């Protein structure tokens with residue numbers, strides 16, 4: 001066991017070459033296994049997404065964030081869909097400060113709390129940004145998804161499990177696909193900010209895995225072991241991202257590396273592997289010293305299983321968990337629970353008159369959109 005402290009994991013954060021995947025998948029699986037088990041965070045290179053496409057996706061995000069406040073407001077956040085813009089004021093209720101904005105575009109992750117109403121209509125886009133914005137975002141999401149599926153296949157192989165076990169419930173073309181991409185934007189900060197709170201508070205991701213595109217030069221991401229990892233006695237878990245935050249004395253930087261995607265294991269995969277793979281706490285600290293104090297952007301792709309897919313580890317250490325239950329731990333359902341203390345939200349999710357696979361019409365979907373309550377902060 002390693003002692004806690006600065007550098008605890010730094011030397012172990014691997015850069016794993018995933019190129020020539022079909023021929024090298026056993027070797028890749030071996031390396032991913034070590035990274036997922038020991039640290040829960042790693043970099044991949046040779047992923048095949050051209051740098052120009054990554055830059056185009058960052059530029060698309062920047063075009064959105066450059067819109068006037070009024071225009072961004074039109075693309076309002078729908079809590080149970082994971083799509084839309086969350087302003088700094090909105091997020092203040094989550095983080096306690098105004099240092100972070102969020103937007104997710106593209107697929108409708110969920111059709112409200114209704115597993116039968118998931119759809120990809122593609123009808124809600126920031127209209128001001130035109131077709132190129134939409135095409136760039138969708139293409140990029142699909143490219144990233146393809147890489148995610150390879151990682152999931154290799155991770156399953158590494159455990160001696162069926163190669164498709166983890167990849168099966170993640171079909172991006174499915175109407176039930178709840179994986180989604182977000183664009184995090186952190187406003188510029190002044191000199192004093194170095195002493196201030198993190199730009200994004202410590203949390204673990206409540207998905208299966210996250211592929212995080214970091215922008216070169218945008219440092220600040222840090223990790224600390226947590227979640228069943230007892231090597232760091234300084235870490236106190238006092239809740240999840242939505243109501244309290246873990247604290248740790250020592251954090252290890254995970255700075256961007258050109259050509260690499262940062263990957264981390266989420267709570268769901270930790271669950272699905274009986275705790276073997278680690279969902280690690282991370283945060284974005286405020287810039288200090290000579291760090292870039294301008295705006296910061298990152299693009300996480302959160303990989304979530306279909307909502308009605310139930311998974312459990314082979315040792316049955318934890319009870320079966322559905323994709324819905326996993327997502328229900330996150331912010332959208334938190335809002336719903338808060339708005340609906342009687343728990344009708346879960347009932348609504350599973351019981352309804354719409355047949356499986358029957359997507360609502362455009363008008364019905366728009367009606368669902370407007371019927372979803374917007375949380376008041």
Ligand SMILES: O=C(O)CCC(=O)C(=O)O
Nearest residue numbers: 184205221282284298300
């Ligand atoms: O901005 C970053 O680098 C990290 C973002 C993150 O952890 C998240 O969106 O879950």
Ligand SMILES: [Fe+2]
Nearest residue numbers: 203204205282
């Ligand atoms: Fe995260």
